[in-house]
Amino acid sequence: MRALCWEGVDQLAVRQVPDPELRNAHDMIVRVRRSATCGADLPLLAGRVPGLAAGDVLGHEFLGEVAEVGPAVRRHRVGDRVVVCATVACGHCWYCRQGLHSCCDNGAAPGTVGEAAWGQPTGGCYGRPRTTGGFAGSHAEYVRVPYADVGAFTVPDPVSDDRAVFASDAAPAGWMGAELGAVRPGDVVAVWGAGAVGQLTAQAATALGADRVIVIDRYPERLRMAERHTGAETLHYEHTDVPAELRERSGGRGPDVCVEAVGVADGGGRPASLADRFTGRGGPAEDPLAVREAVHACRKGGTVFVSGTFTGFVDAFPLGAVMNKGLTLRSARQHGQRWIPMLLDRMARDELRTEHLATHRFDLDQGPAGYALFRDRADGCVRTVFTPHG
Amino acid sequence: MGRLIRDGFTLQRTRRAGADTRSGRWQVVTVGVSAAELLPDGRWPEPLRPLADAVELHLRPAPGGRGTELAIRPLGGVATLPGMAAHLVGDDPDGYLRQVLRAVRQLAETGEVLRADRPGTERPVGRRPGADGPVVPG
Numbered sequence: 001m002r003a004l005c006w007e008g009v010d011q012l013a014v015r016q017v018p019d020p021e022l023r024n025a026h027d028m029i030v031r032v033r034r035s036a037t038c039g040a041d042l043p044l045l046a047g048r049v050p051g052l053a054a055g056d057v058l059g060h061e062f063l064g065e066v067a068e069v070g071p072a073v074r075r076h077r078v079g080d081r082v083v084v085c086a087t088v089a090c091g092h093c094w095y096c097r098q099g100l101h102s103c104c105d106n107g108a109a110p111g112t113v114g115e116a117a118w119g120q121p122t123g124g125c126y127g128r129p130r131t132t133g134g135f136a137g138s139h140a141e142y143v144r145v146p147y148a149d150v151g152a153f154t155v156p157d158p159v160s161d162d163r164a165v166f167a168s169d170a171a172p173a174g175w176m177g178a179e180l181g182a183v184r185p186g187d188v189v190a191v192w193g194a195g196a197v198g199q200l201t202a203q204a205a206t207a208l209g210a211d212r213v214i215v216i217d218r219y220p221e222r223l224r225m226a227e228r229h230t231g232a233e234t235l236h237y238e239h240t241d242v243p244a245e246l247r248e249r250s251g252g253r254g255p256d257v258c259v260e261a262v263g264v265a266d267g268g269g270r271p272a273s274l275a276d277r278f279t280g281r282g283g284p285a286e287d288p289l290a291v292r293e294a295v296h297a298c299r300k301g302g303t304v305f306v307s308g309t310f311t312g313f314v315d316a317f318p319l320g321a322v323m324n325k326g327l328t329l330r331s332a333r334q335h336g337q338r339w340i341p342m343l344l345d346r347m348a349r350d351e352l353r354t355e356h357l358a359t360h361r362f363d364l365d366q367g368p369a370g371y372a373l374f375r376d377r378a379d380g381c382v383r384t385v386f387t388p389h390g
Numbered sequence: 391m392g393r394l395i396r397d398g399f400t401l402q403r404t405r406r407a408g409a410d411t412r413s414g415r416w417q418v419v420t421v422g423v424s425a426a427e428l429l430p431d432g433r434w435p436e437p438l439r440p441l442a443d444a445v446e447l448h449l450r451p452a453p454g455g456r457g458t459e460l461a462i463r464p465l466g467g468v469a470t471l472p473g474m475a476a477h478l479v480g481d482d483p484d485g486y487l488r489q490v491l492r493a494v495r496q497l498a499e500t501g502e503v504l505r506a507d508r509p510g511t512e513r514p515v516g517r518r519p520g521a522d523g524p525v526v527p528g
Contacts, residue, residue, distance in 0.1 A: 020513075021513060094457070108504065109504045110496070146504060
């Protein structure tokens with residue numbers, strides 16, 4: 001089959017690779033119909049994540065139809081149209097039972113866990129280095145889905161592929177930011193980042209009753225899209241004093257909930273220093289500028305939720321402000337299994353629309369060009385979506 | 391051969407006579423099943439069973455209804471480099487035991503031990519219907 005493979009720093013190629021195979025009884029094979037790019041892929045593409053090897057297949061946000069099921073799969077049959085959660089989780093361990101699926105004890109094959117990096121093993125993810133589970137990515141014609149009964153969800157008939165694909169990752173990530181950020185009716189909510197996750201966080205905050213939602217970014221087309229599709233107010237951070245503006249729009253209190261949904265920060269165009277490049281640390285991807293701003297802007301006793309992609313260390317974190325303002329700081333990779341059924345229901349009722357986020361669609365053969373467009377945020381690109389079977 | 395001693399909820403395998411009594415650190419996982427489910431009829435769970443002569447084992451209920459805490463450590467102790475240093479030089483029995491414990495937990499909680507995808511170089515070349523099309527270099 002064809003697959004979009006990482007070949008080296010900023011190098012991708014479509015290669016012929018062996019088809020995936022069932023490896024466990026709870027596995028199934030999915031024929032991929034849609035597979036979206038995600039900001040979390042960019043550190044991989046740039047070679048900033050240890051463990052990725054040439055030939056590894058990228059992609060984790062996808063939808064398709066079931067092509068083959070293992071003998072222990074009960075909820076799905078060949079031909080079902082399913083969206084698959086980007087997080088690989090068993091559904092049985094204590095963490096999954098608490099709804100913390102990305103913390104799953106059993107979501108990675110033994111021997112592949114990222115214990116050295118995080119101190120504990122965490123749930124798996126497709127299209128990442130073997131240290132996050134050992135599962136090939138979805139930018140391919142077919143992909144293996146472990147724990148299929150737990151991670152794959154039948155898509156209701158009225159929901160299009162272009163809408164449902166975002167139930168795999170961006171929509172649950174957005175919902176998580178609002179729900180675990182503890183948005184309540186009447187709240188003022190600020191969201192840093194007007195990409196897919198930021199826009200879906202804004203929609204979720206509105207759905208949870210926020211009185212005012214303010215989205216912050218520097219790309220005018222993304223801000224216009226956020227206004228049009230989420231009803232949020234917007235701030236261009238290069239044109240205004242964001243903390244002052246947020247104080248003014250929240251009665252001087254500061255937002256009740258601040259969500260960082262930048263994904264991978266582009267550093268505002270600031271290149272990485274020579275030292276950053278030499279050490280592989282810091283630089284634009286690990287600059288917590290938006291988190292710092294969120295901490296300072298948030299009202300006393302409020303919540304800051306970090307949804308963005310951080311792969312290592314950050315410096316100059318305002319821990320003093322967190323403590324002295326009594327903030328709650330939360331974060332997670334998305335626990336999609338917890339929210340995807342509800343999100344698909346909302347999509348079916350037309351309460352959650354996401355297809356506008358797929359600003360660019362490409363065949364898999366155009367994968368390298370599609371990623372370049374997404375990485376550079378060129379041509380108004382919010383998400384590139386690949387259609388491996390046309 | 392050692393033997394199992396039942397002590398309340400705890401099962402302990404005695405050290406072999408004459409074994410080195412230096413103690414290694416206990417490696418522990420919490421498994422979301424009862425001790426009876428984890429060790430049915432006192433039998434050691436797979437894939438720990440092959441290590442029955444090499445490690446001692448303790449069980450106790452985990453607090454908060456989280457199941458059972460399963461602890462093992464090498465009989466006779468081990469003398470290795472600590473933590474990451476052991477891992478880096480490739481002589482890390484503690485890391486190996488943690489890996490075995492994770493497999494025990496997966497088997498007990500999900501019924502299988504999750505296997506990673508095999509690298510493409512190790513998989514048979516096969517093609518499904520419709521899996522065709524040109525290959526385009528980047």
